[in-house]
Amino acid sequence: MIYFDHNATTPLDERVREAMEPYLSRLYGNASNLYRLGRVCRGAVEAAREQVAALVGAEPAEVTFTSGGTESNNLAIKGLAFSMRPGTVAVGATEHPAVSAPAAFLRTMGWRVETLSAGADGDIVAEQLDRFKPGGLSFASVMWANNETGAISDIPKIAGAVRERGGLLHTDAVQAAGKVPVDFHRSGVHLMSLSAHKIFGPKGAGALICDPAVSLVPLLHGGGQERGLRGGTENVPAIVGFGKAAELARSALDERSRHTRQLRERLEQGLAAMPGITLFAEHGARLPNTVQFALHGYDGEMLVMTLDRAGFAVSSGSACGSGVDEPSPVLLAMGVEPAVAKGAVRVSLGPANSGQEVDQFLAALQQFAAQTGAEHWPRAASA
């Protein structure tokens, strides 16, 4: 089986597993305890905090560990909203449900929720904020890179526009961190969400990076861990794994980026040579590892199932929405026709993938299209 679904989750790096293992067995302490075993665990958590901070150019004290990206996004959006009077929040049109759902929830709490439209290449431009007057925007949330298309928005520029209006900016950088350079301080954002399992770390750990000047109401109360921002016994092994994964991602960033970009170009060249292919977000800034395309006349869900039988793990969109028989809201927000959006297949590459695997994938796709597709091509041509 060839794994091309790295934006859904990544295999655990062997070195990460090794770093975690002592904390799953011998070093089982509760990091809040004062005796030696507890202090060792506390030390490991703090070392991981430094590693995570270093990946995104933040200070360790700005890192709050959570159970994952979804919790980080919920903590950012609800934590901000509950610390202020209801006002206006602006949210990108292509956000992950872990941002759009809490934003929709704010509507029930008396907030105005405004959508920032995406361009044809899936990015949100800073000019989308022009409609807000100074003081007219409490905060905004715009993802650094999209999970489906890989489209990257100019977050520093958006942060500038939000700040000009006196607002705060949260960015979901779950897909961007470890794939492209991300710098918390230089970007000017106030809050940033991260996840371990998208960067070859374990599931069950994430972080919210938060500017110390910003006040948040916690989501999980009790125990006072994480400086009162997030109650609950620290998940020491997962946090240690997150730290190690962040350290590895930082040192291998250029190499991973170069390798996956080469594979992506090879894949895109192959796809471009096939009839009836649409590449999404093709002309904009994009994650080096992500390609989303449609083969006209084919249903994306059906195609990924066929590819699974042929030995390729890909997806039609985000894992969180998979199983829902509707065209991707991300593609619709970019103005893609529903019929074309329903054909979407996402390939997300990783550092362990090879050019040979990409070639095998292209061959399988071509063979499938040749076997079944003759009657589809005319329809595809007219679509």
Next chain:
Amino acid sequence: MKLPVYLDYSATTPVDPRVAEKMIPFLTENFGNPASRSHSFGWTAEKAVEEAREEVARLVNADPREIIWTSGATESNNLAIKGAAHFYETKGRHLITLKTEHKAVLDTMRELEAQGFEVTYLDPKPDGLLDFQAFREAFRADTSLVSIMHVNNEIGVIQDIAAIGALCRERGVIFHVDAAQSTGKVAIDLAKLPVDLMSFSAHKTYGPKGIGALYVRRKPRIRLKAMMHGGGHERGLRSGTLATHQIVGMGEAFRIAREEMAAESSRIRALRDRLLAGIADIEEVYINGDLEQRVPHNLNASFNYVEGESLMMAIKDLAVSSGSACTSSSLEPSYVLRALGRSDELAHSSIRFSIGRYTTEADVDFAISLIHKAVERLRDISPLWEMYKDGIDISSVQWAAAAH
């Protein structure tokens, strides 16, 4: 013997090697996202998640569909209490709890108070158990939820949740139970118990940290407002990618708990009785909490005329705590013991011993001798102890220092 001797199983437990073994493949080769529906990596992960859900349900005799995964008992408690309080807000905005609950319950209640809810915090009886008279009187027409823990984390007393639940049922009030400390220690049958919501933790039952569950009754159906919104995992009640390896670990830990609980409890009871007998001959020792209605795993004792911090330092070779792990980094006396009516001095000199799966007789004997030596030595240099031995009632002394 490996030092320090670990007697703090109520803070956290080591992961059982059988649990770790079952988890590892889901960290490595079976790394799929259980929400990925388009390939076998995802299906393998999803199947493992559902098998684990069945194991958790089986330990407490519930339907697997009544089990929602969370990141731990703190999240379960937050979700249960805030989720139900908000969903049933129109019914009423009054909640009842006990002063000896875990901080994850008490801090959540405080947050709800800040949002305009009213909370009654009941004093327990001096033995740590619920005062049913006071409890009955606390109900109001607008009471919507009661949250009372099954087993207390500091003193190990077991509340009569069947009787508490029956009173809640009579009044149509939702009953939440924090059972983080009771799984694997006390049998739980949710088919019989009148409990609507119950919080579980894996890492107190030889499973991994970072995973817990909330039981949400289906008949009669209890509804909650979600706390984490997103991809709609866990039937919309709790979004977020499921941490497969941790879930698998919790399932295995709960399977082992179900199969071995009876044998383990009697072994641990013998160790606890040995520990109790071993320290009972020290003068001025007070056991905190009822000794009968209590899990055998816990012994909480106050050593009068000994400074708590000095005692902790003197027994460094024992990993024990004074109070719960969550508050042990502060020097405040245990609020649980204060709620039982213990003086600050006694609360300050308390030690919680919690015994577990890997505790041996030799560990207990080591602890007994270490405590004997430490208490003796500390009292030898204590002027208060000297005064007590001279028959002076310290509480009646007018301290000159009081003037400052």
